[in-house]
Amino acid sequence: MTDRPGHDGAVSSGSALRYVAIGDSLPRGFLFERPIRQPPGPIQVRWSPLLSLFDHPARGYPELVRQRLAATGLQVRLDNTLTCTGAPVRAFWDRGPVRDLQRVLAGGADIITLTVGANDILPLWAGYALAATAARGVPLVSHRRKQSLLDRVAPSSDAAEARLQTFEARLSDLLGWLRVTSGDARIVLTTYYNPDGSSVVHERFVTPLNTRIRRVADAVPGTRVVELDPLFDGHRITAPNPRRWVSGVDGLHPTDAGQAVIATAVAAAITGGRLVS
Numbered sequence: 432m433t434d435r436p437g438h439d440g441a442v443s444s445g446s447a448l449r450y451v452a453i454g455d456s457l458p459r460g461f462l463f464e465r466p467i468r469q470p471p472g473p474i475q476v477r478w479s480p481l482l483s484l485f486d487h488p489a490r491g492y493p494e495l496v497r498q499r500l501a502a503t504g505l506q507v508r509l510d511n512t513l514t515c516t517g518a519p520v521r522a523f524w525d526r527g528p529v530r531d532l533q534r535v536l537a538g539g540a541d542i543i544t545l546t547v548g549a550n551d552i553l554p555l556w557a558g559y560a561l562a563a564t565a566a567r568g569v570p571l572v573s574h575r576r577k578q579s580l581l582d583r584v585a586p587s588s589d590a591a592e593a594r595l596q597t598f599e600a601r602l603s604d605l606l607g608w609l610r611v612t613s614g615d616a617r618i619v620l621t622t623y624y625n626p627d628g629s630s631v632v633h634e635r636f637v638t639p640l641n642t643r644i645r646r647v648a649d650a651v652p653g654t655r656v657v658e659l660d661p662l663f664d665g666h667r668i669t670a671p672n673p674r675r676w677v678s679g680v681d682g683l684h685p686t687d688a689g690q691a692v693i694a695t696a697v698a699a700a701i702t703g704g705r706l707v708s
Contacts, residue, residue, distance in 0.1 A: 452493035460491025496692030
């Protein structure tokens with residue numbers, strides 16, 4: 432019989448634990464570099480076939496978590512078919528659990544990680560993202576001046592409120608369903624980090640989104656939250672190499688070093704910081 436991670440934080444060894452990863456491009460391992468032949472998974476959103484060319488699941492944090500747990504002697508079987516670049520929460524919960532979510536969880540789960548929410552409000556920030564990409568290519572303008580110009584194209588705090596409310600309601604339903612379906616599985620949610628460190632992005636994007644993620648998690652017993660923003664402090668897109676953990680190409684997604692740091696924090700949350708052999 433499979434040993435499950437108990438709510439007290441201890442994880443015991445035994446037969447293989449089943450780990451189901453759910454979420455967007457962070458757990459999917461998306462990174463703009465040399466394209467690879469990576470077909471999109473069963474969960475798909477608009478542009479999935481194109482974006483999947485830059486998916487590197489073997490470099491996403493779920494696979495790195497599996498490796499860290501395996502290094503301690505735990506046998507873990509990872510299913511990351513519920514990760515999808517560009518996926519908002521409705522890709523997993525649309526007036527109820529989507530078919531592929533039900534299919535995967537029908538097999539049970541001992542560990543579930545969930546990273547979702549950024550794509551629910553990211554469309555409002557499309558202009559900012561494009562401007563930020565263009566600004567990085569202008570070498571003779573100071574970072575402070577660039578950021579001042581970028582702040583002017585950032586959407587207001589009120590612009591995303593309706594989207595955030597819908598996201599919170601869906602995430603609450605999804606997380607509640609996961610808890611009921613998975614029983615005493617260890618469920619870990621991650622928040623998001625501020626990739627460029629700007630106060631506007633922090634106040635209007637990262638903080639409102641992370642606040643809702645924490646609020647939903649607090650309402651579901653046995654759920655742990657991994658805070659990503661503090662981890663990336665000093666390692667954002669403005670940091671010099673090799674301290675930078677955010678891709679210099681898109682200024683948004685984590686590098687391999689960033690994924691590794693996320694994986695270490697998630698693995699610690701899964702085990703409660705300790706392992707029982």
